[in-house]
Amino acid sequence: MFLFKLLYSDSKTQARIGQIITPRGVIETPVFMPVGTAGTVKALFPELVASLGFSIILANTYHLLLRPGPEIIKNAGGLHAFMNWKGLILTDSGGFQVYSLSSFRKITSEGILFQSHLDGSEYFLTPEFALEIQLMLNSDILMVLDTCIPYPSDIEKTQILTELTHKWAIKSLEFWERNKKEGKAIFGIVQGGMFEDLRKESARFIANLPFNGYALGGLSVGEPFELRNAMLDIAIPELPEGAPRYLMGVGTPLDLVEAVIRGIDMFDCVLPTRNARRGSLFTSQGIISIKSSKYKEDFSPLDPECSCYTCRNYTKAYLRHLFLAKELLIYSLLTLHNLTYYAKIVRQIKEAVRTGNLSALREDLYLKYYKTSKEEDDGSDVNF
Amino acid sequence: MFLFKLLYSDSKTQARIGQIITPRGVIETPVFMPVGTAGTVKALFPELVASLGFSIILANTYHLLLRPGPEIIKNAGGLHAFMNWKGLILTDSGGFQVYSLSSFRKITSEGILFQSHLDGSEYFLTPEFALEIQLMLNSDILMVLDTCIPYPSDIEKTQILTELTHKWAIKSLEFWERNKKEGKAIFGIVQGGMFEDLRKESARFIANLPFNGYALGGLSVGEPFELRNAMLDIAIPELPEGAPRYLMGVGTPLDLVEAVIRGIDMFDCVLPTRNARRGSLFTSQGIISIKSSKYKEDFSPLDPECSCYTCRNYTKAYLRHLFLAKELLIYSLLTLHNLTYYAKIVRQIKEAVRTGNLSALREDLYLKYYKTSKEEDDGSDVNF
Numbered sequence: 001m002f003l004f005k006l007l008y009s010d011s012k013t014q015a016r017i018g019q020i021i022t023p024r025g026v027i028e029t030p031v032f033m034p035v036g037t038a039g040t041v042k043a044l045f046p047e048l049v050a051s052l053g054f055s056i057i058l059a060n061t062y063h064l065l066l067r068p069g070p071e072i073i074k075n076a077g078g079l080h081a082f083m084n085w086k087g088l089i090l091t092d093s094g095g096f097q098v099y100s101l102s103s104f105r106k107i108t109s110e111g112i113l114f115q116s117h118l119d120g121s122e123y124f125l126t127p128e129f130a131l132e133i134q135l136m137l138n139s140d141i142l143m144v145l146d147t148c149i150p151y152p153s154d155i156e157k158t159q160i161l162t163e164l165t166h167k168w169a170i171k172s173l174e175f176w177e178r179n180k181k182e183g184k185a186i187f188g189i190v191q192g193g194m195f196e197d198l199r200k201e202s203a204r205f206i207a208n209l210p211f212n213g214y215a216l217g218g219l220s221v222g223e224p225f226e227l228r229n230a231m232l233d234i235a236i237p238e239l240p241e242g243a244p245r246y247l248m249g250v251g252t253p254l255d256l257v258e259a260v261i262r263g264i265d266m267f268d269c270v271l272p273t274r275n276a277r278r279g280s281l282f283t284s285q286g287i288i289s290i291k292s293s294k295y296k297e298d299f300s301p302l303d304p305e306c307s308c309y310t311c312r313n314y315t316k317a318y319l320r321h322l323f324l325a326k327e328l329l330i331y332s333l334l335t336l337h338n339l340t341y342y343a344k345i346v347r348q349i350k351e352a353v354r355t356g357n358l359s360a361l362r363e364d365l366y367l368k369y370y371k372t373s374k375e376e377d378d379g380s381d382v383n384f
Numbered sequence: 385m386f387l388f389k390l391l392y393s394d395s396k397t398q399a400r401i402g403q404i405i406t407p408r409g410v411i412e413t414p415v416f417m418p419v420g421t422a423g424t425v426k427a428l429f430p431e432l433v434a435s436l437g438f439s440i441i442l443a444n445t446y447h448l449l450l451r452p453g454p455e456i457i458k459n460a461g462g463l464h465a466f467m468n469w470k471g472l473i474l475t476d477s478g479g480f481q482v483y484s485l486s487s488f489r490k491i492t493s494e495g496i497l498f499q500s501h502l503d504g505s506e507y508f509l510t511p512e513f514a515l516e517i518q519l520m521l522n523s524d525i526l527m528v529l530d531t532c533i534p535y536p537s538d539i540e541k542t543q544i545l546t547e548l549t550h551k552w553a554i555k556s557l558e559f560w561e562r563n564k565k566e567g568k569a570i571f572g573i574v575q576g577g578m579f580e581d582l583r584k585e586s587a588r589f590i591a592n593l594p595f596n597g598y599a600l601g602g603l604s605v606g607e608p609f610e611l612r613n614a615m616l617d618i619a620i621p622e623l624p625e626g627a628p629r630y631l632m633g634v635g636t637p638l639d640l641v642e643a644v645i646r647g648i649d650m651f652d653c654v655l656p657t658r659n660a661r662r663g664s665l666f667t668s669q670g671i672i673s674i675k676s677s678k679y680k681e682d683f684s685p686l687d688p689e690c691s692c693y694t695c696r697n698y699t700k701a702y703l704r705h706l707f708l709a710k711e712l713l714i715y716s717l718l719t720l721h722n723l724t725y726y727a728k729i730v731r732q733i734k735e736a737v738r739t740g741n742l743s744a745l746r747e748d749l750y751l752k753y754y755k756t757s758k759e760e761d762d763g764s765d766v767n768f
Contacts, residue, residue, distance in 0.1 A: 039705065043712035045693075068680070068705040076683055076701060084697040277712075296452070299460055309429075313468040317460060321423065321452040328427035328661075331712050 002185040002212050004244045008354060014236065014263035015353045020244055023183035024080075024088050024140055025055060029244060029265035030353075032256065032346050033058045033090060034339055035273060038067070039083040042273055043331035044339070046085045052308075052336075053343045056088035056140075058268040061133050062097030065123065066116045070136035078138025090268070091139035092248070093130040093189075096217075099148035107147065109164065127168040128175040131186070135179065143215065144172035146189040151221045158193035165191045165217075166205050173209055185212035187246060190235055194223055199231050203238035213266075214239045215246040220269075225255075232262045239263075253282065253345045254365040260349050261358055272338035277331050279323050282341040286368045290334065295320045308340035309333075386569040386596050388628050392738060398620065398647035399737045404628055407567035408464075408472050408524055409439060413628060413649035414737075416640065416730050417442045417474060418723055419657060422451070423467040426657055427715035428723070430469045436692075436720075437727045440472035440524075442652040445517050446481030449507065450500045454520035462522025474652070475523035476632070477514040477573075480601075483532035491531065493548065511552040512559045515570070519563065527599065528556035530573040535605040542577035549575045549601075550589050557593055569596035571630060574619055578607055583615050587622035597650075598623045599630040604653075609639070616646045623647075637666065637729045638749040644733050645742055656726045660718035663707050666725040670752045674718065679704045692724035693717075 001023065008017040020027040034041050034049060036057040041049045049057065059079060064070060076082040079089055095112065098104060103115035111126030130145040145168050147161040169188050176186050188211035192199030206214060216235055219228050232247070239245050246266035247259045256267055272282065279290040283303035288295075290302075301311035302319065310319070310333040322330035345365075352361040385407065392401040404411040418425050418433060420441040425433045433441065443463060448454060460466040463473055479496065482488060487499035495510030514529040529552050531545040553572050560570050572595035576583030590598060600619055603612050616631070623629050630650035631643045640651055656666065663674040667687035672679075674686075685695040686703065694703070694717040706714035729749075736745040 038709045038711055039702070040711050040713045043716075045713070045716070067709055068701070072681055072701060072705075075681060076699065082699070082702050082705075084702075297456055297459060315460060315466070317452070317456060318423070318466050318468075321456070325422045325451055327422055327424050328712065328715050329424045329429070332427075332429070332716065 001183055004213070004242060006242065010353050010356065010358065012356055013261045013358055015260045015358055016263060016265065017350060017353055018244065018265055022088060022140055022185070027055050027088060028350070030256070030260050030346060030349055031056060031266050032342050033266065033268040034342075035060075035268055035270045036083070036085070036089075037270075038063045039073070039079060041335075041339075042277065043335045046083065048336060049085075049339065050087055052339050053347070054087065054339070056090060057085065058090050058092065059137065059139070060094070060097055061091050061130060061137070062094035062101065064091075064137060065094060065133055066118050066121075070133045074136040074138070080138065088140040089137070090141035091134045091137055091143065093143045093145040094125055094133070095130070095145050096148055096249075098125060099150075107164075109167065111145070127171040131172060131175050131179070135181065135184075139184070141185045141187060141213070143187050144169050144189055144211075146191055146217050149191060149193045149218045149221075151194060151218075151223050153193055155193075155195055155198070158191075158195055158198055162191045162193065162198055162202050165189065166202070169206060169209055169211075173211070187211055187213040187215050187244075189215045189217040189248070190239075191218045192231075192235070193218060194227055194231060196230070196234050200234050200238060203235040207239050211243070213244040213246060215248050215266075216264075217248050219247065220249040220251055220255075225258075228255075229258055229262070232259060232264070236263045252369060253342070254362070254369050256345060257349060257352075257358065257362045257365055260353065261362065272342045273335050276334035276338040279334065281334060282338050284368075290316065290319050290323050292320075302337055303341075306337065306340060306344075308337050310337040310340075385567055388597070388626060390626065394737050394740065394742065396740055397645045397742055399644045399742055400647060400649065401734060401737055402628065402649060406472060406524055406569070411439050411472060412734070414640070414644050414730060414733055415440060415650050416726050417650065417652040418726075419444075419652055419654045420467070420469070420473075421654075422447045423457070423463060425719075425723075426661065427719045430467065432720060433469075433723065434471055436723050437731070438471065438723070440474060441469065442474050442476065443521065443523070444478070444481055445475050445514060445521070446478035446485065448475075448521060449478060449517055450502050450505075454517045458520040458522070464522065472524040473521070474525035475518045475521055475527065477527045477529040478509055478517070479514070479529050480532055480633075482509060483534075491548075493551065495529070511555040515556060515559055515563070519565065519568075523568070525569045525571060525597065527571050528553050528573055528595075530575055530601050533575060533577045533602045533605075535578060535602075535607050537577055539577075539579055539582070542575075542579055542582055546575040546577065546582055546586050549573065550586070553590060553593055553595075557595070571595055571597040571599050571628075573599045573601040573632070574623075575602045576615075576619070577602060578611055578615060580614070580618050584618050584622060587619040591623050595627070597628040597630060599632050599650075600648075601632050603631065604633045604635055604639075609642075612639075613642055613646070616643060616648070620647045636753060637726070638746070638753050640729060641733060641736075641742065641746045641749055644737065645746065656722035657719050660722040661715050663718065665718060666722055668752075674700065674703050674707050676704075686721055687725075690721065690724060690728075692721050694721040694724075 003021040005019040018029040105113040127145040134142040146165040188206040192202035244265045247264045284305040295316040298316040387405040389403045402413040489497040511529045518526040530549040572590040576586035631648045668689040679700040682700040
């Protein structure tokens with residue numbers, strides 16, 4: 001059995017607090033899902049991830065299809081057993097990575113032909129095969145295959161690709177009807193690019209299909225912050241109240257608040273983990289880059305307001321030393337810190353929903369990140 | 385106060401069990417020291433290292449001198465505080481890395497002029513400076529600067545470099561007399577290359593100086609197993625009974641037993657940690673390479689007799705997947721396993737000393753490692 005229970009709705013905004021109830025456990029929403037691409041949240045023992053309060057992670061179908069292959073994971077007893085993760089797992093459909101990583105070959109009405117970025121081997125990803133793989137992984141929440149619409153794209157291309165997404169959504173549900181497993185959920189994905197009409201139409205189309213949850217795809221692909229929020233404003237009111245809403249691939253702490261205000265319940269993003277590995281840290285004072293020479297003899301923690309293991313036991317000077325020496329421990333220490341920060345932001349968001357203080361939290365995060373991110377930017381490849 | 389207490393001596397061999405007593409804690413010998421080169425045992429939280437039973441680690445003066453520099457560590461309150469290590473720290477003198485890593489410039493009677501392998505900057509390492517750095521690091525056991533004698537070397541070169549080591553040993557003690565700190569220990573180092581007379585003479589010379597402990601240097605530099613054991617047979621009887629004896633840079637589990645049988649109390653080696661990062665694992669069945677395709681669908685643990693976190697929670701198939709994907713978590717998981725194995729070997733050695741079963745343990749390890757290491761060797765850069 002898979003259920004979504006709405007517990008609380010904000011009177012001033014569209015924000016809400018809910019529960020996703022599954023045989024494997026109950027998740028409170030809004031929820032942030034750390035990314036465990038290849039069957040591991042990079043650099044962290046899974047028990048540590050859980051200890052920070054995360055109860056669901058995202059794993060990438062594309063990566064696991066290529067390596068080690070879904071048969072091995074199935075024979076291992078599923079991805080949870082394979083990777084020693086006791087919480088829930090949501091898997092994407094693989095479509096986004098086909099588009100961003102592989103040698104993209106050809107998109108037909110049946111699916112996507114592509115070459116592995118690892119060894120060039122060929123795969124044909126169809127709506128049915130995408131779900132079949134996710135069933136082999138024993139995922140708890142499966143995502144349908146959708147099309148990726150680059151930003152910017154013209155209206156014709158956006159329309160064609162959005163319609164294909166809709167066609168695949170129906171095919172996915174037909175496959176699911178024949179192959180579904182009790183307690184597992186399937187989520188549909190809204191596309192529509194950055195065109196208001198198409199976005200609204202896509203939301204309506206997908207919302208009318210009997211999915212367990214509804215995701216917004218094709219956002220966070222390079223569009224301005226304001227444009228993304230405009231798309232949320234248009235799409236979310238079309239989605240059913242009684243199902244979880246998932247904003248894929250988003251985002252910064254401020255993005256999370258902006259989305260929750262508009263009625264989003266679920267998020268995933270590589271930002272906390274990837275930025276950590278690049279030395280970019282979220283703190284109560286804004287973003288800091290641990291590489292900076294100003295931390296050479298700074299014997300204070302990354303964040304005086306953080307109580308994570310890293311902040312309790314290490315100084316900026318030590319972390320900078322490990323980072324410059326490319327010592328393996330640094331990736332664990334910094335990832336631990338950034339995920340702790342995200343866990344705290346999600347707690348603050350929930351608290352703000354309950355107390356009606358979301359706009360104050362939004363203001364606070366705006367000042368922190370939109371001011372300091374420019375000051376701290378060191379010109380490296382950390383996008384923020 | 386630094387003390388060595390002999391608790392038990394084997395009647396059949398030279399093996400012994402003892403205690404090193406320091407203000408920071410008591411260590412049981414024989415003891416193995418994991419290597420924490422740049423102020424971190426690579427890929428592991430220090431609490432995990434301690435939880436395996438290790439109470440002392442080795443840190444490298446050369447690496448810490450170059451980066452981040454001893455002033456920063458001193459200002460951080462010493463290396464223990466800097467790296468969050470609650471146990472003891474032994475530091476080497478830097479001489480070996482000058483020889484193996486740097487652009488080696490010139491050796492004079494005063495010291496060694498060299499260039500950093502990181503940025504080419506110049507340093508002049510003298511016996512006095514080597515100790516000064518170690519005092520700034522707040523090391524518990526300091527090693528004197530010695531000369532490194534390549535293997536093979538002719539007798540003339542070996543003699544000259546051994547005499548220089550002796551001269552530096554005296555200078556080191558003179559410096560120590562003026563600068564020593566209560567509770568810290570200074571160890572002398574025997575050289576003499578692979579020549580029986582020179583090795584014995586060096587052992588006698590160093591043994592006659594008032595060090596707190598005595599190390600054998602210049603071994604494990606490429607010489608055959610039998611030759612190294614012959615050098616131990618010659619040198620160890622010259623060393624005082626009442627002080628700890630330390631065999632630097634050694635070795636395999638079998639090497640440890642061979643050395644304990646001959647009266648050695650302390651070891652350090654990169655083998656368990658470095659081999660782990662290269663996918664080579666010590667197990668009760670011998671050495672295995674996790675890369676091997678035969679583990680592709682092997683859902684058993686690395687070692688059925690091991691109770692480490694890695695063996696309790698992960699299969700070979702998963703570990704192989706992470707290793708091939710170069711996922712960061714793998715380095716933590718495999719290092720944890722190999723250090724657990726070394727901790728167990730040391731416990732078995734102690735038990736065998738107390739029960740008079742060292743030769744049975746030696747036989748067992750000989751069969752395990754000298755047979756299987758050849759079968760399992762995959763031609764990669766793991767030396768064993």
